[in-house]
Amino acid sequence: MIAPFLIIYVVVFAYPVYKMFALSFTDAPLIGEGKWVGLANYAKLMTQKLFFTSVWNTGYFVVLTVIPNTLIGLGLALMVVRLKGWLQSLVLVFFFLPYILPVSVVTQIWKWVLDQQFGIGQNLIERFAGHHVSVFHDPTWAMPMVALVTVWWTNGFNLLLFIAGLRNIPQDYYEAAALDGATRLQAFRRITWPLIWPVTGLVLTLQLILQLKIFDQIYLLTQGGPFNSTYVLLQLVYREGFGLNHGGLASAIAVVLFAIIVVVSVLQYQLLRVRGAR
Template identity: 55%
Template sequence: MLKNRRHEALIALTLVAPFVAIYGLVFIYPTIKMFILSFTDAPLIGDGEYVGFDNYTRLLRDRRFDTALWNTFYFVALSVVPGTFIAMAISLGINRLKGRLQAFVLALFFLPYILPVSVVFTIWDWTLNFQFGVAMHVFDLLGIDRVPVFKSSAWFMPAVALITVWWTCGFSILLFLAGLRAIPVEIYEAASLDNTSRWQVFRRITWPLLNPITALVMTIQLILQLKIFDQVYLFSTGGRMNDNLVLVLYVFQRAFQSNQGGRAAAVAVVLFLLVIIVSVLNFQLARLSGSRDR
């Protein structure tokens, strides 16, 4: 009996070992290295001297870091909550469809999610570009002044948030559909016998039972959108990139343009801790909300 257990444990360790090794190599080691680097004045490549918390105290006086932090939170506010509820609303509509029509509509909404960011950039640049965008020609026909969407600080983040919601909504819709299909049909049948309105069914049955999925979707979106880089970098090309600065773009500039690996690592550590804190808070709030609904 003891030999069998040891044999099973050995097999389990053999199966898990490659994953642990790869995980340690590509995540744990770089994370530890990032924390160590943030306390030095090292360039991107090479060693540096230990400077303590100097890189972090500089961030407190760095206006560009303040701009990046504000823009990141602003973008998250514009994209995460609206994107989550838009995906939920669409999934509720798709769930009412049947057969091939449901599959076709779901495919239409999921299609943007599989597109690479370069294709997403091209599509929306053709649409909203101030000089040759399709939307601008429509504005001309309607007698409306053209709007420099990607050149204006006021319009840039809302536009990128809209594009991001369009791009990533498909995955959230799939998660919500999975949650809707996991709700027992008998609950809805019992509600129909009591002549319950659709709003009451949603508020008292669907919404509470979708709380775990909603928390999952919002956590995934929070993590993804806090790390936004591609969209901002591409759509800022030729524009006012410093006004549209976000945290990951700031890390990129410090590391690859200014060759300040230590300061870039400090910003990356702040972002890393921010993602963890926001994710934990989101899950705790979801748990509290779920316990109240019960």
């Protein structure tokens, strides 16, 4: 009964992961076998400035997206859950619509919105900067703007998860709290927040894994520029593998990213579980 699953798992996941680890110890090109070089690829990474820049930029992007995306999703869910009937369904459609759009469409929309010459978003940027800014060509603005696009694009999924979690909280709890004279803030602190915490932990973990694998938005909006200020790990994998035909080195970078995702995800899960137990 489990044979179909095992076959698919081995072919689609286990073997490619094994191959990635194996290639990282060789000088193989993108296609074909290579000679065993041991830890040479990893040693080379330690001397490559662009690798450390990519690690830093990936971490910076995670900071800009994971927690804000989660908090915005929770805040929107708390407001939307108060709506009733067709109005709630209509609002949910509007918030979830960006999530079903292809990344190419999303990035093109925001290129128009933030265009330096005619983008409507430049009116708001001018209030902060004093002038129009080519945001995707400015080292200061580029990564925050990519993060903004990502939050706008992916927040609908978080919203649905939080809505589902809030609907599972019995209304009797709120009615009892109201009879005891609890305010909305007290009801949130004592009822909503503790009971929504498992969903919050799930959203944080999913967002962390997804944002560590950022590539599409960066590639389509900034190509890693300007001056490598948005260059991330998966783009470095793409450059070494598909651009320079260094399959072994690209595999080594992918292994490092794989290890970062596993370690950070496990640590976050443990911290969230301890926090939930309290």
